[in-house]
Amino acid sequence: MSLPLAMALVSIDGLIAVSNVALLATAGSGCRPGARPEALVIAEDATGLADAVRRAIAGGAQIEIRAALVTRPEEKQVITISPVPPGLGVGALLAMRDIREQLRLEAQVAAATRMQAVGQLAGGVAHDFNNILTAVLGITDQMIDRHPVGDPDHENLDEIRRNGLRAAALVAQLLAFARQQPQRQQVLDLETLIAALRPLLAQLLGKGIDLRIEGGPLRAAVRADPGQIEQVIVNLAVNARDAMSGAGSLTITVRDVPAGEIHALGHRIIPQVDHIAIDVVDTGAGIPAAIAGKIFEPFFTTKPMGEGTGLGLSTVYGIVKQSGGYIFASPSDGGRGTVFSVYLPAVTRLAARVVAPVVAAQAQENSLVDLRVLLVEDDAAVRAILERGLRRFGPVVTVAGDAMVALGILDEGAEFDVLVSDIMMPGIDGVELASRALAMRPGLGVVLMSGSAEAPLHRAASAQGVRFLAKPFALAELVAAIGDACPAH
Numbered sequence: 001m002s003l004p005l006a007m008a009l010v011s012i013d014g015l016i017a018v019s020n021v022a023l024l025a026t027a028g029s030g031c032r033p034g035a036r037p038e039a040l041v042i043a044e045d046a047t048g049l050a051d052a053v054r055r056a057i058a059g060g061a062q063i064e065i066r067a068a069l070v071t072r073p074e075e076k077q078v079i080t081i082s083p084v085p086p087g088l089g090v091g092a093l094l095a096m097r098d099i100r101e102q103l104r105l106e107a108q109v110a111a112a113t114r115m116q117a118v119g120q121l122a123g124g125v126a127h128d129f130n131n132i133l134t135a136v137l138g139i140t141d142q143m144i145d146r147h148p149v150g151d152p153d154h155e156n157l158d159e160i161r162r163n164g165l166r167a168a169a170l171v172a173q174l175l176a177f178a179r180q181q182p183q184r185q186q187v188l189d190l191e192t193l194i195a196a197l198r199p200l201l202a203q204l205l206g207k208g209i210d211l212r213i214e215g216g217p218l219r220a221a222v223r224a225d226p227g228q229i230e231q232v233i234v235n236l237a238v239n240a241r242d243a244m245s246g247a248g249s250l251t252i253t254v255r256d257v258p259a260g261e262i263h264a265l266g267h268r269i270i271p272q273v274d275h276i277a278i279d280v281v282d283t284g285a286g287i288p289a290a291i292a293g294k295i296f297e298p299f300f301t302t303k304p305m306g307e308g309t310g311l312g313l314s315t316v317y318g319i320v321k322q323s324g325g326y327i328f329a330s331p332s333d334g335g336r337g338t339v340f341s342v343y344l345p346a347v348t349r350l351a352a353r354v355v356a357p358v359v360a361a362q363a364q365e366n367s368l369v370d371l372r373v374l375l376v377e378d379d380a381a382v383r384a385i386l387e388r389g390l391r392r393f394g395p396v397v398t399v400a401g402d403a404m405v406a407l408g409i410l411d412e413g414a415e416f417d418v419l420v421s422d423i424m425m426p427g428i429d430g431v432e433l434a435s436r437a438l439a440m441r442p443g444l445g446v447v448l449m450s451g452s453a454e455a456p457l458h459r460a461a462s463a464q465g466v467r468f469l470a471k472p473f474a475l476a477e478l479v480a481a482i483g484d485a486c487p488a489h
Contacts, residue, residue: 006098009084010037010053012091022098028071037094041067041079049079056081057091072099105268126171130451130471131379133171137164137472138385142392168472185223185323187347190254190276191216197230201237201252208247215254220346222276224323232316236280236340239313243284243338253279257343267343270326274346283337287329295329320344368482369394374414376406376421376433386420389475395482403428410440417486420478423450434466445485449473 006026008019019031027040037053038046045067052063060083066076082093140161147153194213202211222229233252240250257265257275287295296317320327325344332339373395377383380401387397398414400406402425410416419437423430434446449469467481 004098006096008037008094009090010057010081010092010094011089012057014050014053014057014091016094017090022100023096025100025103026071026096026098027069030070039070041069042073049081052079052081053092053094056083059083059086104266126451128451129167129171131382133164133168133472134451135379135381135385137161137168138382138389138475140164141475142385142389164472185225187221187223188226188229189218189221190229190278191218193226193229194233194252194254194278197233201234204234204238205241205250206246209241209244210249212249212251213253214251218254218276219256220274220276220348222323222344223347224344225319228319228323232319232342233278233280235313235316240280240282240284240338240340243286244282245284248283248337250283251279251281253277253281255279256346267326267328270343275325275343276346278342278344280340280342281332281337283332286331286336287338296327368479371395371418371482371486372416373397373482374400374406374409374416374419374421374437376400376403376419376425376430378402378422378425382422386475386478390479390482393479402426403430403433406433407436407440410437416441416444418445418447418482420447420449420482423448431466445482447478447481447485449478 004022006020006023008023008031009017011017014036016031016033016035016037018033023031030039036050038050041049048065049067052065056063062080062082064078064080067079068074068076077096080095082095084090084093140157144154144157144161147157198211198213205211237250237252244250255277257277259272259274262270262272262275296313317327320342323344325342327340327342330339330341331337368390371394373390375383375387375390375397377386377399378401383399383401387399390397398409398416400409403421404427406419406421407428419434421430421433430448430450434448438444438446447467447469449471451471467485469477469481
């Protein structure tokens with residue numbers, strides 16, 4: 001049976017004789033031949049269904065009842081039982097709505113919701129850990145200055161710093177997954193970007209893998225951070241290399257996906273607007289169904305202990321979502337290997353200006369002499385280390401543990417050249433503090449910092465032209481940012 005209904009033929013004895021695939025997906029394995037129809041529904045509805053089947057077999061009229069399936073006890077289904085003319089060897093036809101598409105859509109929404117929840121948790125952990133790293137790296141830098149090369153302790157301090165930076169790199173991957181990574185978006189020609197990556201990809205994949213880049217010419221572009229899109233493609237390529245054990249074929253295809261073709265993709269959560277797709281197809285072993293729903297979760301990995309962090313695909317997922325796109329994994333058409341499909345919203349090639357990177361100047365001793373700095377940071381350890389570090393460069397530093405204390409200091413008439421504030425604080429956040437402080441002291445320089453690098457508050461600050469630093473940062477970066485915020489000094 002291939003009708004768009006979940007159906008079963010019921011024998012004269014009241015047993016299921018045959019059922020179609022849709023009923024198996026809708027009602028579960030209880031609909032197999034030889035089972036009683038009432039076994040498909042919950043206990044309180046079983047008697048009603050059994051009675052309806054019995055009356056239909058006896059030659060009565062078509063009967064409709066509402067019953068909850070064992071597989072979906074939370075909702076009632078309309079089940080239709082129709083009598084079958086004598087002489088066909090069966091007694092009744094049982095039919096209900098085919099919910100396969102509904103189940104698939106529910107699974108996609110549930111997966112997206114789960115990933116969002118995990119992302120929020122990862123972002124919160126990353127924020128707190130970045131504060132710790134800021135304190136650790138800050139005090140390590142200060143100690144390295146006091147123990148230069150040749151000092152017995154220099155090598156140990158340098159090792160602490162290197163491991164701190166490794167931890168910072170891991171946190172950056174968590175922020176990417178949590179969609180809180182700094183982005184410098186610009187209009188990108190994906191064909192040009194991927195073509196430029198070919199030499200690097202060939203080197204990473206090795207001689208045993210045949211690399212093919214296909215597709216185009218594209219009618220549109222995408223708006224994204226070029227470095228992050230490169231990271232997506234490289235991570236997917238390396239993941240494919242490992243899945244193929246260094247031998248096979250990898251094909252990267254870029255293609256336009258007009259709005260009218262979105263529905264046919266089968267991914268209902270993608271809005272029906274123009275997109276550009278990047279397909280990364282390998283000839284590896286494929287992804288087992290048992291783990292397909294977990295591959296984008298942070299720290300989930302099938303690799304042996306010590307090989308990889310489990311953050312590769314989660315980083316890819318976060319970057320794609322932060323860029324307004326979607327990513328799906330599916331078996332390849334040939335049945336061997338995996339297809340990762342990335343869908344990014346299309347824009348016209350002249351839709352936005354290119355955002356130039358910001359390059360921090362080098363900090364110099366005494367570069368902030370006599371500058372009046374109001375430092376606002378709710379983490380006591382970070383506040384103490386930043387204050388001690390800044391004083392080495394000559395400014396007069398006043399500290400506050402939160403925005404209300406800082407506003408009180410300004411209310412008392414104290415004058416400052418620069419406000420340096422954390423963004424995420426209890427009560428009034430750093431962006432609101434900056435706005436109020438500028439109303440009280442027009443011309444005040446402002447530097448904001450946060451362990452959540454792409455929070456909405458950061459974007460609001462950037463829109464106002466405020467300098468932003470993502471934790472952890474080097475003290476030299478903070479000094480340079482303060483200097484930039486007060487160019488008249």
